[in-house]
Structure formats: structure tokens, C-alpha cells
Amino acid sequence: MSLRVLVVDDHPLYRDGLVTAIAAMPEIEVIGDAADGAAAVRAAKDLAPDVVVMDLHMPELNGIEATRQIVAERPATAVLVLTMLDGDDSVFAAMRAGARGYLLKGADRAEIRRALEAVAHGEVVFSSGIASRVLSFFAAGSAKSALSPFPSLTEREREILDLVARGLTNAAIAQRLVLSSKTVRNHVSNVFTKLQVAGRAEAVAQARDAGLGAP
Template sequence: MSGTGDIRVLVVDDHPLYREGLVGAISTMPGKRVVGEAGDGAEAVRLAAELTPDVVVMDLHMPELNGVDATRAISSAQPEVAVLVLTMLEGDESVFAAVRAGAKGYLLKGADRAEIARALDAVAHGEVVFSSSIAQRVLAFFAGGRPGTSAEPFPELTEREREVLDLVARGLTNAEIARRLFVSDKTVRNHVSNVFAKLHVTGRAEAVARARDAGLGSGPRPA
């Protein structure tokens, strides 16, 4: 932490009004100082390197670079910087993708000011913190299973649909996916359509964002 003892915070959220409110709230917390703010994941990675905050408060669903990928980049390059996720996404796939990417905390946007302050203190001092509802699922997972859910992201998808979504998230076209899976273009279109319907997304970009938030599509683009 800085010489003053304050916890230096970088706030990342793509919604300007929410970000402004969060910056204002954190700025009034004793021992906390906001040193920067970013509106997307790419800017977050750049500012984290430039400002070396103690904690990055990270939204997940953002343009340019989503919060999971930004968390992974920051945690890899600056392991001393703690990432505290603050998001509306409470699905298991988002939680575990963020934890795998290196997040030290995961709060939902319904958290009050006192809970956020405690979480900032905790992750800045090397502890791990989760919202109570999230903590129960994380403990269940590490205890040997997640009751009523699949260990795979998007349990509503079939194995083939999840494979297609992963390839979509890696940037492949339907034709490229068809060649890779040795199926027809029409079969791939049907799989993609089913994925969109099951995930309640309206197009490819939104599906890719959901997939990457859940940890899919993180490998290299297949040749």
C-alpha cells in the first residue's frame, strides 16, 4: 500500500453513472483512495500497469475486453494487485471463471457500502472474500461438488453445443466450425441457433461475451 497507508483503488465499470457513484462511495471510506477509473477491460489493464493500485474493483460484462480476461491479464502481470469483482452476474459460470482468472473477491452489485469497504480491506491484505450466497456455492464446489449443477459452464447446453460456443468465442465462422467438426454448415447453424436461444442472447457478439465471461474461448484460435 501507499506510504499514507491508504488502500489505492482502481474502479472499472462500463456504466458511467454506476462507476461515478462507486468512485464517490469509495472516496468517502476511511483509508481508501481512488487512484483511477476505467470504462472497459483494456483500459483497466493499461491503468493497472500505470497506476499500480492495491485493488482493482472489476465489473465483468464490458466492451473491448471483458472482466474475466482483464482480471487474468492483471493477475498474471501484477500478482501483487488484488482484483475484487463487483458485478450483477451471479451464475456459477461467471463466479468460477473469475476465480480461475485470479480474482480474490466476488461481490454482487447489491452489496452495501459497509460490505464493499470490508471486502476492499480483506483483499488488500491478501484475504479472499465472497458475497454470502456466492461463498456457499464456492464452499460446496471445493467440498466435492456443486449440488444440482454441472461442473461445466452453461449446463443447459449439450456437450456439442458447448463445443460450438467455445469455437465461436475463439473467432471461428460457421463454415470454419463445420470443417473442424466434420459436419455440415446447416448443422452448425442449427447448433448456434440453439445456443442463442438457450442463453437468451440476440447475436454472436453477445454470445461471445457470455462465453468468455464463463472461461470459454480462452485458447488460441485454431488453425
């Protein structure tokens, strides 16, 4: 029986090339493709793929949230992330959302094929560079921080992100933490950079997805 694959990426040329490459693999069938996270969730529900190849940075609904919804609705479907994003935050956010694999877009056809088959059989797969970083977290005894939200943030930055997610303004955060407004602005700017977000609303969305910002 062929492995049924859904391909999700917002770049038409890359998506078309990926569809062609995967469809040419023996015993693998591409049953559909989608250009954004919302379309991916609908397609996964309608087509029941064995594996979803998922980009992360997409319009309407990002790949992290799409992964979370697909896994919640279809636990039997494996999500294999294929992205240009190699930061620790992206990796651990994807795995917390339920992805079973994480490859970078430099992966060749053989690596993608092995990953598709592996995640379909319940294994977890990482690109080599990412795998070594994940293992180093555990080898260094940092498993707790690796599994906590946003491991690249400092404790102070995570604290400030939590307050941002609760709806506090910079001025209110400065007053609560007894910091200068300039210091808070600098911390918020650093948080946005590390989370690779364009503004406050996107940062709040990511923080709440990760469980921050609770009353």
C-alpha cells in the first residue's frame, strides 16, 4: 500500500517541485497540496493522509498551529516539518505541537524519503544538525529547559513575554517589575527578534499557544 502524503508550503515553485519529487518516490503517493495552514487543516481532514509535509512560516495559519490542529483531529497522521527555520524555538515549538520530524529545506530526496517512512511508522526524525543540538540539551542536563517554552529566551525575557501575553503595556510591565521603560522596550525588542515575529499581536499568539499569559 502506498504512503499517502499531503504537501504544505506557501511558495508555489517550491511546493510544486516538492510534490513532483515526492510523487516520483516508489510506493509514495501525493494525495494533495496546500498553500497555507488553514487549507492544510481542511485538506488533512478531507484526505486523511498518512504524512503531512509541513512548512512553518505561512499566511493565515502558521505551521505550528496547523500541526497542533491536525494532530488533535487526526492522531494517526504524522507531521513532518520541512522548513528554512532552524532556531531552537521553532524546533521545540513544532515538537510540542505534535510534529514527529523536523527537516531543513536543504535536505535531499533520499533524506526526505527516509524521514517520510520513519515518521509514518511512529519514529521521530531530525536533520543532522538539529539532532545534535537536541541531544546536546539532554546531554547537558537541560531537558527541562529544552521542553519549556522558548528555550532561547532568558528568564527575564520569558517573564516579560508572559506579561505581554496577559495584555500589559510596556509602561505597566515597567511599573510591575520596577524597571525603566527603556529597559522593558529593549527586552520586548529582543523577545520579538528571538521569536522571529513582526509585532506584539504575533508574539502574544505564540506565547498563548505555548501556555504563557494565563491569568
